[in-house]
Amino acid sequence: MVQSMRETERKYEVPSPADTSWLPELERVDGVAAVVDRSPEELDAVYYDTDDLRLSGSSAVLRRRTGGTDAGWHLKLPLSGDSREEIRSALTDTVPDALLDLTRSRTRGAELTPVVRIRSTREVRHLVDADGTTRAELCVDSVRAQSLRADGRHAAWNELEVELAEDADPALLDAVEKKLRKKGIARAHSPSKLVRALDETVTTRAGAPGGSAGPDPGQAGAQVLAYVRKQIRALTELDPAVRRDRPDSVHRMRVACRRLRSCLRSYRSVLDREVTDSVRGELKWLAGELGAERDQEVLMERLSGEIAALPEELVLGPVDARLRVWNVVDSTESHLRSLDALGSRRYLDLLDSLAVLLEHPPLRAKAARAAEDAEKVMAKAVLKEYGRLATRMTDALELSPGPERDVALHEARKAAKKVRYATEVARPALGKPARSLGKRVKAVQKVLGDHQDSVVARGALRDLAVAAQTAGEAGFTWGLLYGTEQARAENRERELPSVWEPASDPVPREKLRR
Known part of the structure; x- marks a missing residue:
């Protein structure tokens, strides 16, 4: 069983955990009454990725962590701004199947193996309001990273994390950052410990998205590829939401398929159809498999709304009950159809084809005009x-x-x-x-x-x-x-x-x- 939560945080560079001269400034932040010390923690995390680092290349993180209050497996998926979704599973020796499924669109079925070990000595403090409610958590980490690749290189640094408490006002992060900047504390250059560890301990970073340099921005090829890349990213990022039956996820993933397929059709003068036509065919298949579930969603919303709008005297018989039973049966079957498609080898082959399309775009002469x-x-x-x-x-x-x-x-x-x-x-x-x-x-x-x-x-x-x-x-x-x-x-x-x-x-x- 997995649990999901939204994590909103910012990271900063700090010269030394011993230097706490900046802490009193935070008590002057609006809404913060005190900075309260908590027990220190020793954290030990092993990060998993494919051989060519497909997860980190898509801004996702998978780790097995011991120590602290949330030991277990953590999968972090990007959201907008400073936020990420963190999906947690119990501590086991191997990657839980549920998390494997949620990484599938990014790994494309490639094996996940340990790539980096990161150990942190963490000093924890809470920013609390006048009622004693925690509004944010401050963590100063002394980080030691070790590559688990053949070279086994090491790196060490210090960093500060400011994580917003659930339901806290996001404006608090801006207010805290303003105080930190006054004390000379700047944002970290890396968005996560893993990214920094890979940058400093891994010699070769294969798997980063983007492929070849491609055409110049003003050319037709660059504009078409930018749109293609955006739709592929949307398709990839929506996959975990569809697997968990999140609202509107099937619709959005299906639209991404249609947009991508339509682009490949409309701009055959830019991208060679001898390559893209087969991809279009597979996108049509995927959209069709998702279509049953989406059509059922639309139909149920429409019919239930119409029944609710009828005067009571015009609703004769167990109309609501029959509609609900009908929907349960059809929606369950259609969702299983979607899951079967996402779990198929055919789907992974499609994702591989899309990755190749970006890495080696089949540009025609008009693409470089x-x-x-x-x-x-x-x-x-x-x-x-x-x-x-x-x-x-x-x-x-x-x-x-x-x-x-x-x-x-x-x-x-x-x-x-x-x-x-x-x-x-x-x-x-x-x-x-x-x-x-x-x-x-x-x-x-x-x-x-x-x-x-x-x-x-x-x-x-x-x-x-x-x-x-x-x-x-x-x-x-x-x-x-x-x-x-x-x-x-x-x-x-x-x-x-x-x-x-x-x-x-x-x-x-x-x-x-x-």
Whole structure:
């Protein structure tokens, strides 16, 4: 069993633990009434990573630590700013399977072995308020690091950690830092003990992200690769959240797959499709495996909200109970499907392919065009996707309402997403015209998305109504909801032409050509 907590801290350089001349300054920080000494600690941690340091290269840390109040296995994953998520597991001889799973997207299945041992003599103090509540913890560490690689090099240093207590105001860290700066205490250059230990004890740091130098920033290749790198990072970082069934994680991971896949399609003039088409195929597979769980989430939220909005006299029979049972069954099955995908060799192979894509990008000649030509390359890609959308919208709007039109509108929705994602890639080169077109197309996509959700909801409502009737329950409420969804879809179809009109205006498209 694992436990998760949010850790928010900053690290500073201190010349010597014996020099505590700066401590009285902290009692002058707003909200701090006293600095209270606690018992010193002896900590001994062994850090694990792959042979080419894939975990540390992705800003993650895995260690087995003894001593202190939290002995055990700790996996630290980056969050925003000064925060990280720390996932703890009991002290065992080998890496717990639960933590192995949570590192999988970063290690890509490579073996984890000890790389560094770090021992710290820690002096602990608490910053407490007038009520005696701890607002932050100060730790002054005398650190001794030893490489567990063949060379076995050593390093030693002193550092100060200031860690925010749970529910404490983050502004406290700024106030403490202001006092420390006045005493000449600066931020540490390394974000963690592990990074510093690796820098000072490991001769070769393979596995750091980034790959080759790549094209210049103003070139189309650099802009496309920056977007690709961002989506790969999102996919990698969301993997642990999906495995733990965190809210919205499946949706965000699926979107990262779609953005990445769309980028590789739209910018074939920049990245060679002979390499990227196979990657796109695997991204489609992964998005599809995640799709069942995401679709169930959307459907449950939609239907439960509609039932809650009905007057009590219109809810006949055990409607809520039937919906909950249906959701438990379907959501459990779909989540297991997601976990099976993330646990597969196929998924690890995809991650390997994405790593190679960044390390050795298959750039075409247009990737190295100068900034002026890069604008043309990006604009052409956006307009090509827009042309596909315009064709699909025209075809769909000419059809009569019914299943055939529903399918056509769904295809137009997917085309609208591709245009949006293409404009996201192009924003550094094209600026406001790309943002403007993306915004207009997003409005179209929103209407089309609500329409498609209604199509899916009506299918589910019919199945629920049949099941209720078979069980001898009243079907009135399910029929009422079906009618509501049908009316909602009809409203979206009537609304669509007016929403599409601004996006079909040729002026913004012409501006893309500069």
